[in-house]
Amino acid sequence: MGASSSSSSPKYMSADEVxxxxxxxxxxxxxxxIDVRSSDFAGGNIPGALNLTTREFGSEQRNNTIATHIRPxxxxxxxxxLHCMRSQTRGPYAAHLLAESPSLPEGVDVRILKGGFQxxxxxxxxxxEMFENLEGADAEWEEGVMAQEGSTREAEDSRRLREGR
Structure with missing residues (x-):
């Protein structure tokens, strides 16, 4: 188990708590x-969220992420x-990798936003006040945000990760 103060599986936080x-x-x-959305990030995010896609959580990249954004x-x-669009695949995956990393500083609690950005x-x-970068938000963007898992509007990296590729 990594240095996280939480158990081996990160816990969820409600939108109200966040x-x-x-x-x-x-x-x-x-x-x-940390917002791990990729192609589905554009159009709006939670204030102050750092966008790091799941590609940045491989072992070497994860150590760089910790050294660059967490330790300093x-x-x-x-x-x-952490969260993705629905916090069902990418967010929990990245949270688990961070929580298990021996490079994570002692005492850092890793959580997942329940329900994700959606x-x-x-x-x-x-x-x-609950969003940044909503300038491009329109009906088409909102349709993508509200898309169900497995829809054609879903980000490809989410689909690949869920299918184990």
Missing amino acids: AELVTARPKRDDFLI RVPPLRLLI GWYRQFKGRK
């Missing part, structure tokens, strides 16, 4: 949201929250 962190005043800097943080990170969007649609 929203409390995102909207806290004064702003908290001991957590990081001051104050130290205490919480990593759940976040459903819950907070219309609240501009």
Whole structure:
């Protein structure tokens, strides 16, 4: 097991719990949201989320991700929250890899956003402070966000990962 303070399988956090962190005043800097969406990232994201696709969580890349985005943080990170579109495939996969990494600093809790970006969007649609980069959001974008698993609108890397390729 890696250095994570959580059990071997990362736990989920609700959108409300993540929203409390995102909207806290004064702003908290001991957590990081990592959005692992790829082609489905464009059009909007949770404020402050770092976009790192699942390709960046292979063993060598994962160590680079930890060295670049996690270890140098001051104050130290205490919480990593990962998600993809629905937090069913890519987000949990990347969270598990991070939680199991011996390079992860001691005391960092790895969590998964329950419902992913799709759940976040459903819950907070219309609240501009809960999103960044929504400029390109239109009906077609929203259709992609709301697409079901396995639809033709699903990102290819999600489909490949689910199918074990």
